[in-house]
Amino acid sequence: MTLSELMPGKMGIVKEFTDLEMSVKLMEMGCLPGEEITVARVAPLGDPIAVNVSGYQLSLRKFEASTIILQ
Amino acid sequence: MGNPNTGKSTLFNTLTGLNQKIGNFPGVTVDKKTGYSALPDGRTAEIIDLPGTYSLYPKSQDESIVFSILADKANQLRPDLVVVILDATNLKRNLLLYSQVADLKIPVIIALNMMDLAKKSGIDINVDLFAKKLGVPVVSIAARKGEGIDKLKEAISFANKFALQEASIDVEAIAPQLIAQISNEFTLDNPYYALQLAHQHETIKFISAEESARIEAIEKEFSFHSQKAQATETIARYNFINDLLYDTVKVPETAKDETVSNKIDKILTHRVFGLFIFLAVLLFMFQSIFAWSAYPMELIADGFVWVQNGLHQLLPPGPLTGLLVDGVIGGLSGVMVFIPQIAILFAFISILEDTGYMSRVTFMMDKLMRKVGLNGKSVVPLIGGFACAVPSIMSTRTIENWKDRMITIMVTPLVTCSARLPIYTLLIALVVPNRNVWWIFNMQGLALTGMYVFSLISAIIVAFAFKLVLKGRERGYFIMELPVYRTPRWRNVAYSMYDRSKAFVFQAGKVIIAISVILWVLASYGPGDRFEKIEQKYHQPQYTKRLSPDELQRAIGSEKLENSYAGVLGHAIEPVIKPLGFDWKIGIALITSFAAREVFVGTMATIYSVEGSAEKMESVQKKMGEAKNPETGQPVFSLAVAFSLMMFYAFAMQCASTVAVVYRETKNWRWPAIQFAYMTVLAYAASLLAYNLLK
Numbered sequence: 001m002t003l004s005e006l007m008p009g010k011m012g013i014v015k016e017f018t019d020l021e022m023s024v025k026l027m028e029m030g031c032l033p034g035e036e037i038t039v040a041r042v043a044p045l046g047d048p049i050a051v052n053v054s055g056y057q058l059s060l061r062k063f064e065a066s067t068i069i070l071q
Numbered sequence: 072m073g074n075p076n077t078g079k080s081t082l083f084n085t086l087t088g089l090n091q092k093i094g095n096f097p098g099v100t101v102d103k104k105t106g107y108s109a110l111p112d113g114r115t116a117e118i119i120d121l122p123g124t125y126s127l128y129p130k131s132q133d134e135s136i137v138f139s140i141l142a143d144k145a146n147q148l149r150p151d152l153v154v155v156i157l158d159a160t161n162l163k164r165n166l167l168l169y170s171q172v173a174d175l176k177i178p179v180i181i182a183l184n185m186m187d188l189a190k191k192s193g194i195d196i197n198v199d200l201f202a203k204k205l206g207v208p209v210v211s212i213a214a215r216k217g218e219g220i221d222k223l224k225e226a227i228s229f230a231n232k233f234a235l236q237e238a239s240i241d242v243e244a245i246a247p248q249l250i251a252q253i254s255n256e257f258t259l260d261n262p263y264y265a266l267q268l269a270h271q272h273e274t275i276k277f278i279s280a281e282e283s284a285r286i287e288a289i290e291k292e293f294s295f296h297s298q299k300a301q302a303t304e305t306i307a308r309y310n311f312i313n314d315l316l317y318d319t320v321k322v323p324e325t326a327k328d329e330t331v332s333n334k335i336d337k338i339l340t341h342r343v344f345g346l347f348i349f350l351a352v353l354l355f356m357f358q359s360i361f362a363w364s365a366y367p368m369e370l371i372a373d374g375f376v377w378v379q380n381g382l383h384q385l386l387p388p389g390p391l392t393g394l395l396v397d398g399v400i401g402g403l404s405g406v407m408v409f410i411p412q413i414a415i416l417f418a419f420i421s422i423l424e425d426t427g428y429m430s431r432v433t434f435m436m437d438k439l440m441r442k443v444g445l446n447g448k449s450v451v452p453l454i455g456g457f458a459c460a461v462p463s464i465m466s467t468r469t470i471e472n473w474k475d476r477m478i479t480i481m482v483t484p485l486v487t488c489s490a491r492l493p494i495y496t497l498l499i500a501l502v503v504p505n506r507n508v509w510w511i512f513n514m515q516g517l518a519l520t521g522m523y524v525f526s527l528i529s530a531i532i533v534a535f536a537f538k539l540v541l542k543g544r545e546r547g548y549f550i551m552e553l554p555v556y557r558t559p560r561w562r563n564v565a566y567s568m569y570d571r572s573k574a575f576v577f578q579a580g581k582v583i584i585a586i587s588v589i590l591w592v593l594a595s596y597g598p599g600d601r602f603e604k605i606e607q608k609y610h611q612p613q614y615t616k617r618l619s620p621d622e623l624q625r626a627i628g629s630e631k632l633e634n635s636y637a638g639v640l641g642h643a644i645e646p647v648i649k650p651l652g653f654d655w656k657i658g659i660a661l662i663t664s665f666a667a668r669e670v671f672v673g674t675m676a677t678i679y680s681v682e683g684s685a686e687k688m689e690s691v692q693k694k695m696g697e698a699k700n701p702e703t704g705q706p707v708f709s710l711a712v713a714f715s716l717m718m719f720y721a722f723a724m725q726c727a728s729t730v731a732v733v734y735r736e737t738k739n740w741r742w743p744a745i746q747f748a749y750m751t752v753l754a755y756a757a758s759l760l761a762y763n764l765l766k
Contacts, residue, residue, distance in 0.1 A: 020298050025550055027305040028126045030164040041336065044345045045438040048447075048549055050336075055161050057332075057553040059434045064550060 003037060003051070004065040011038040012070035014053075019067040026068065030054035037070070072137065072172070073156035074165050075123035076554040078184045080563060082156055082214040083120040086224070102468075103148075110228040111221070119148060125164070127171045127267065128301060130548070131471035135274060141175055142264055143277040152230045154223070156182045159189035159196060159211075162320060166312045167305070169205075170239035174263035178234050179207055180226050186211040187218070193323035201319040206237040215560060240307045242266055245300050249293040253286060266304075270297050332427075332555040340431050349432055353454060356419050360458045360489075364411035371411070375404035390595075398591035402584045402666070409459055409728075412489060413575050414568040416458045420451060420466060421567035425559040430551060437549055443531050444538025446475035447549065453479070453530065456486030457523070460729045462571055464736055474543040480736060481746055482534045484729050485722065487526040490668040494720050495522050497672060501696055502713040526721060533749075575728075590663050593636040601634040637662060651719065651758040652712040652766070654700070661719070666727045668720060711765035715758040722754035 006012050014035045017023030031037065031053050038052040048061040073079045083091075087106025104120040121140060122133035129135035140148050153172055157165040173179055181202075189196065202209035208226045212219030242263045243250050253265040272278060272286040289295075339348055379396050386392040423429040429451060437447030445453075448470045455463030460483050467483070470476040487495075499518045506514050596602070608614070609627050618626065632638050633655075641658035648658055660674040675695060698707040724730065724747045733743040 020302065021546065022548075022550075024128075024298050024301045024305065025130070025548060027302060027309070028128070028167060029550060029552070030167075030309075032306065032309050040333065041340060043435050043438065044340065044342045045435070047438045048434060050340075050434065050553055054163050056164065057555075059430070059549065059551050059553050061437070061549045064548070 001070055002066045003039070003068040003070060004049075004062045006037075006039045006070065008039045008041055008049075011036055013037070015069045015071040017067055018069060022064060022067045026060075026064075029058060030056070031058065031068070037068075072121040072153060072168070073123060073184075074125055074158065074168060076552060077123070077156050077158040077165065078214040079123055079156050080120065081560055082182065082184065082212070082220075083118065084562060084566060085214055085217055085220055086118055108224065111225050112228040114228060116227060119150065124168065126168055126305075127175075128270065129274075132473075133468065138267060138271060139275055139277060141172065141177060142267065143275075145277065151178065151232070152227065153177050153179045154182055154227065155179055156184050156214075159183050159185050160192060160194060162196075163309075163312055163316060166315070167308055170308050170311060171263075173205070173207070173234075173236045173239055174242055174261075175267075176234040176236075176261050176263075178231050179236055180230055181205070181207055181209045182214075182219075182223055183209055183211045184214050187213040187216065195321040197319045201315070204237070204315055204319065206235055239311045240304070242304075245303050245307070246293065246295055249289060249295050252289050252293070256285065256289070257282070266300070269295060270301065330555065335556050336431065339428065340435055345431075345435055349435065352423075352428075356454070359419070360412055360415050364415055367411040368408045371408050372404060375400060375407065379404075393595060394588065394591065397595075398588040399584055401591065402588060407576070409461075409489075410572050410576065412458050413462045414572050416455055416462055417571040418564050418568050420455065421564045422559045423451075425557065425563060427554045427556045430553050433551070434553065441547075443535045444475070444478050445534050446470055446472060446479070446547065449475065449479040452483050453486055453527075456483045456488060456530075459488050459490075460484040460486070460726065461575055461732045464729065464732050465571065465574070467736065472543075472547045473545065474541050475547060477541060477737070477742070478534050478537045480733060480742070481537055481749075482530040484724060484726065484746070484750065485526055485530040485533060487523045487721070488668075488726075490726065491522075491720055493669055494671050495519055495717060497675075497692060497695075498708070498713040498717055500692055501708050502710045522717060522721065529722070529753075533753075590637070590666055593640070594632060594638075594659075594663065596636060597631065597634040598636065598639060602631055605630050605634065632659070650762070651755070652709075652715045652762040654707065657712075657716065661723075661725075664720075664725050666725075668725045671720070709765075711762050714765055715762035718757040718761045719754045722750050722757050724750040 001012075002018075003012065003014075014031060014033050014037055016033060017026065035054055040050040040052050040057060042049050043059075046062075048059050049065055050057055050059045051065075052058075083104065083106065086108040091104055091106030106118050106120075108116050108118055110116055119140070121137050124130075124134040124137050127138045127141075129138065140146060141150070141153070143149060155169045155172055157169060169179075169181065183196070183198065186196075198209055198211055208230065210219055210223045210226050212223055214220075245266060246269070249269060250262045250265045253259065253268060254262060257265070257268070259265045259268075268275075268278070269286055269290055272283045278286075290297075339345060341348075379400055382396045382400070383392070386396070420429070423432070432450055433447035435447075436450045440447055440449050449467075451469070452463040452467050455466060463483050463486075464480050467476050467479045470479060496519065499515050503515045503518045508514055508517070605627060609623055609630075614623060614626070633641075637659050638655070640662055641655040644658045644662070645653075645655045648661065653661070656675075660671050663674045664670040695708050696706065699705065700707050730743045730747065733746060734740060737743070
């Protein structure tokens with residue numbers, strides 16, 4: 001499954017990425033394969049989402065989250 | 072240098088105090104903050120505040136200069152020593168940037184910030200071991216509290232001239248042949264520098280086109296793929312970081328309680344309340360901008376009038392005095408009165424940013440704004456536009472995506488700014504009856520609210536049009552850190568108010584003074600001997616006997632204006648503006664208010680021979696209401712003309728400061744030109760439509 005399908009409050013582990021360009025940016029921000037990732041909340045209009053990863057909170061659009069495949 | 076939200080600016084302000092200045096990095100529109108700090112050994116260090124970035128691979132314009140400053144050996148700004156500031160509560164992500172800088176082999180020391188917060192949340196850092204493993208001096212600080220600053224200054228003064236830090240990763244392993252080839256051809260001794268050149272050669276300015284082409288050829292030869300190499304490098308760096316942190320940092324294993332920040336977010340970004348709270352914050356902001364600035368603005372305006380009156384009495388009357396006092400100082404006062412609004416707006420913006428609420432607003436609004444070609448981050452400038460487009464356009468720099476930023480800059484001046492307010496109130500009072508409808512709604516108030524809502528809708532429609540026309544240079548991203556909530560640092564708020572006001576006065580001030588001087592000349596001189604003839608005419612006894620000296624002065628002034636270059640221009644453009652319902656007098660006001668919209672009221676006052684300017688609004692209104700069209704005998708300011716005028720002021724780019732600031736932010740005259748053109752066309756079309764519908 002991808003990160004965009006993860007329900008708020010649930011945790012997953014990053015496995016791989018489907019988009020190379022996006023993956024470079026995500027990894028720089030500490031979102032790496034093997035890293036635990038939790039969906040903290042969803043914006044009032046349903047997009048973007050906020051996730052907790054490697055000790056801080058990151059916001060990303062649903063489309064961007066759909067390029068992250070979880071274990 | 073350091074990641075965003077690590078307390079970099081706070082440390083910079085603490086080290087330099089007020090001893091800092093803001094300029095531009097050469098060739099790019101990125102604010103360069105430099106300052107001086109006295110070191111314990113008696114030397115003075117020049118300190119540069121580099122834009123916050125997560126890595127040396129730039130994502131925005133601001134970030135792109137970081138590598139150029141660090142790597143270009145010919146750059147005068149190239150630092151002797153880099154102080155990398157790391158957030159001790161989030162070392163992992165922060166260390167990525169450090170490891171990149173370290174591998175460039177520039178002398179470096181680490182300032183470990185927020186040590187107090189790290190201790191509080193149970194993070195145990197073995198600083199000595201950490202320093203030993205990296206091979207660099209590490210100083211623990213708490214920049215907000217001012218702790219550890221002396222030790223940091225000491226470390227700066229004792230720092231090595233040579234880079235002694237340990238290498239972090241095996242850089243050569245990423246692209247061995249390519250690095251060897253580039254190092255060989257360009258005689259480089261640093262493999263990471265060679266690799267960075269391969270990644271960034273297309274965008275950096277310090278290598279020639281031939282050198283860049285040669286690097287491109289080498290990349291082809293060894294089939295180098297920039298993004299794949301970046302991915303490999305980032306993974307290698309995080310492996311190094313994880314090893315380092317495993318040995319030196321103990322993070323409590325116990326499941327963390329819900330943080331305070333999360334609790335706040337549950338309310339502030341709540342599905343229903345979130346947007347309402349945001350609206351309430353906005354409302355409060357506007358109210359304050361208008362309410363708090365009213366008194367200081369009046370004070371500044373009165374101060375200038377006092378100075379002008381004083382100078383008129385001191386200096387001998389003549390054209391030079393007129394130019395200085397009415398042209399230059401008059402123009403200057405037009406700029407200065409906006410300082411309170413700008414300062415207050417920026418105080419709010421910096422508080423909202425400092426607390427972390429602004430990133431939540433961006434988070435909540437992104438979906439809505441994206442639909443019309445904007446970005447969550449466009450919300451801030453659009454809202455600021457209600458006060459003044461100038462600082463709002465300056466605040467678009469936080470938008471990384473080029474296309475989103477340009478569209479935001481292009482539509483921000485459409486939002487009803489405070490300079491349009493006096494015009495709207497004057498015209499609405501003339502034609503809309505002061506009556507209540509449905510018991511509680513005042514018709515004049517409804518008309519004014521309507522103009523504000525209308526401006527937002529038009530900004531959104533125009534943004535959508537630009538979205539279809541403009542070609543994006545890069546893919547849009549919204550990968551953004553949501554920093555934890557913090558109390559604002561009042562000192563930073565004060566600095567931001569001071570900085571922005573200063574930048575506004577100096578940058579926009581130059582242009583507005585130039586234009587007001589030109590307008591003053593156009594309004595005070597006429598072609599040929601027309602002025603002399605007017606003087607002679609009014610010196611004849613039939614006038615001097617019948618009229619009091621004051622009335623005579625006003626009559627002369629009025630007729631002179633009609634015959635001045637501005638008046639001649641007004642007559643010249645009359646055929647063009649006639650379809651909109653405007654006569655030559657309104658034409659002069661349109662021309663003079665090119666420099667600033669609020670000049671309209673003053674010009675109207677002069678044309679209708681009323682003493683004073685904005686203070687005498689009542690009588691301007693009365694005179695304008697009584698003005699009759701000589702041909703038809705109907706009032707000049709009918710409902711159709713008034714609304715046509717308001718439409719014109721709603722759309723037309725009549726603000727020299729905005730033109731100047733758009734040029735400053737885009738560094739290209741094409742953008743202000745396009746903006747001016749589209750806004751003028753819209754203004755004319757909207758006026759024409761309004762006049763013909765209401766006529």
